[in-house]
Amino acid sequence: MQVKRGLAEMLKGGVIMDVVTPEQAKIAEDAGACAVMALERVPADIRRDGGVSRMSDPEMIEGIKAVTTIPVMAKARIGHFVEAQILQALGVDYVDESEVLTPADETHHIDKYAFTVPFVCGATNLGEALRRISEGACLIRSKGEAGTGNIVEAVRHLRSILGDIRKITQADSAELFQWAKVLQAPLPLVQEIAETGALQVPLFCAGGIATPADAALAMQLGAEAVFVGSGIFKSDDPAPRAKAIVEATTHFRDADILAKVSRGLGAPMTGIGMDAINTKFAERGW
Amino acid sequence: MSVPVVGVLALQGAFVAHERALRSLGVSTRQIRTPADLANVRGLVMPGGESTTMSKLLDSSGIFDEMDRLLADGFPVFGTCAGMILLAREVLDGRADQRSFGVIDIGVRRNGYGRQVDSFETDIPVQGLSAPFHAVFIRAPKVERVGDGVQVLAQYEGVPVLARQGNVTVASFHPELTADARLHEQFLRHHDLI
Numbered sequence: 001m002q003v004k005r006g007l008a009e010m011l012k013g014g015v016i017m018d019v020v021t022p023e024q025a026k027i028a029e030d031a032g033a034c035a036v037m038a039l040e041r042v043p044a045d046i047r048r049d050g051g052v053s054r055m056s057d058p059e060m061i062e063g064i065k066a067v068t069t070i071p072v073m074a075k076a077r078i079g080h081f082v083e084a085q086i087l088q089a090l091g092v093d094y095v096d097e098s099e100v101l102t103p104a105d106e107t108h109h110i111d112k113y114a115f116t117v118p119f120v121c122g123a124t125n126l127g128e129a130l131r132r133i134s135e136g137a138c139l140i141r142s143k144g145e146a147g148t149g150n151i152v153e154a155v156r157h158l159r160s161i162l163g164d165i166r167k168i169t170q171a172d173s174a175e176l177f178q179w180a181k182v183l184q185a186p187l188p189l190v191q192e193i194a195e196t197g198a199l200q201v202p203l204f205c206a207g208g209i210a211t212p213a214d215a216a217l218a219m220q221l222g223a224e225a226v227f228v229g230s231g232i233f234k235s236d237d238p239a240p241r242a243k244a245i246v247e248a249t250t251h252f253r254d255a256d257i258l259a260k261v262s263r264g265l266g267a268p269m270t271g272i273g274m275d276a277i278n279t280k281f282a283e284r285g286w
Numbered sequence: 287m288s289v290p291v292v293g294v295l296a297l298q299g300a301f302v303a304h305e306r307a308l309r310s311l312g313v314s315t316r317q318i319r320t321p322a323d324l325a326n327v328r329g330l331v332m333p334g335g336e337s338t339t340m341s342k343l344l345d346s347s348g349i350f351d352e353m354d355r356l357l358a359d360g361f362p363v364f365g366t367c368a369g370m371i372l373l374a375r376e377v378l379d380g381r382a383d384q385r386s387f388g389v390i391d392i393g394v395r396r397n398g399y400g401r402q403v404d405s406f407e408t409d410i411p412v413q414g415l416s417a418p419f420h421a422v423f424i425r426a427p428k429v430e431r432v433g434d435g436v437q438v439l440a441q442y443e444g445v446p447v448l449a450r451q452g453n454v455t456v457a458s459f460h461p462e463l464t465a466d467a468r469l470h471e472q473f474l475r476h477h478d479l480i
Contacts, residue, residue, distance in 0.1 A: 034336040
């Protein structure tokens with residue numbers, strides 16, 4: 001378990017970037033990404049194209065593994081344990097059981113204990129996070145709303161998860177039963193949080209980061225690292241923006257450095273308001 | 287005497303876990319992100335994480351040059367995993383633009399023990415410890431050459447995994463991921479910090 005959970009510790013303070021080609025993987029590594037997420041289309045394109053979105057072609061994942069020395073993650077559909085088996089066989093370093101892809105099971109998530117590869121899962125609130133942890137997830141990320149370039153949902157999810165953790169640390173032992181019921185989460189995990197004041201696994205931010213300031217906002221709110229999906233390669237000039245987001249994630253409390261790295265990056269991805277989207281990816285998962 | 291402050295390089299990686307281990311031994315810790323943070327720090331831990339990411343941030347932050355100067359003056363440093371890579375004289379399978387301090391005479395291969403699916407944990411005997419240490423290897427670097435002046439403190443399958451040369455101690459594995467702080471304690475005692 002230390003081996004499975006340990007890799008998330010190594011990713012802390014870093015930026016995990018979505019890439020769709022080996023060239024993008026090189027740009028990400030050159031910019032200082034601590035890992036890349038290999039996928040066929042970034043969430044903004046998945047949102048635009050519609051249809052069923054699935055695990056990437058193994059050839060494409062192999063191509064990205066071949067050019068980069070940093071960890072490579074890949075996405076499986078919610079509940080699609082065979083996609084996860086394939087990703088593990090390919091030797092990816094992390095599987096993201098992701099709501100960005102079309103769910104394969106509307107009731108069950110993957111039994112993540114059945115795998116040696118570690119899993120990251122999205123969550124919108126603490127109950128969802130604890131259900132994923134009880135299934136064996138080694139890392140939780142906010143879902144945010146992928147492919148929008150809009151940070152508002154990620155902020156909502158981080159505040160909800162971390163706010164409830166703070167409240168639970170103030171609860172007495174009788175109230176913890178009610179918390180477990182309301183959150184629909186295993187009581188022992190709730191009791192553990194009351195004792196330690198922290199989630200059992202690291203909490204990262206994903207879904208809507210488009211600027212260095214967005215990354216630093218997530219970090220100041222309490223995220224321990226960030227995923228950037230469409231925000232880099234849907235912007236005008238990906239390489240400098242990627243590098244600036246890496247700097248901002250490390251120096252997230254230093255406003256002077258944030259001001260410096262935010263300059264002259266060209267236009268960020270255009271982004272979409274929440275009232276203009278038809279499908280909320282964050283509502284997928286149970 | 288006031289409690290010594292030990293720095294933990296906090297550019298990226300497992301710095302929080304190292305801080306926890308150090309604090310359990312009674313020293314103060316400070317997260318190091320700029321050269322100014324190094325002022326009055328008595329020793330430094332360089333955590334695991336991505337060595338390529340840290341190498342870039344060491345440069346852009348200006349910490350590289352400041353640390354280079356401190357290390358030449360005998361500043362105590364303990365590097366684990368990526369930290370080992372950044373301190374080694376030779377790095378195999380690194381990036382061409384990856385910089386290392388070259389202050390311990392070893393050659394290491396990045397990800398020499400393989401990818402995450404090859405990661406493992408095992409008990410190893412360590413020189414100076416009465417009971418074995420539970421070592422967690424994650425995409426770990428492998429030592430392929432050891433110079434004459436380097437003292438090997440632990441081996442796994444005949445390969446050095448914990449070594450020291452003067453002020454520099456390095457480990458291929460992650461002593462910060464278990465509740466056992468004996469290697470941190472050994473480092474602090476060796477340099478009279480506790």
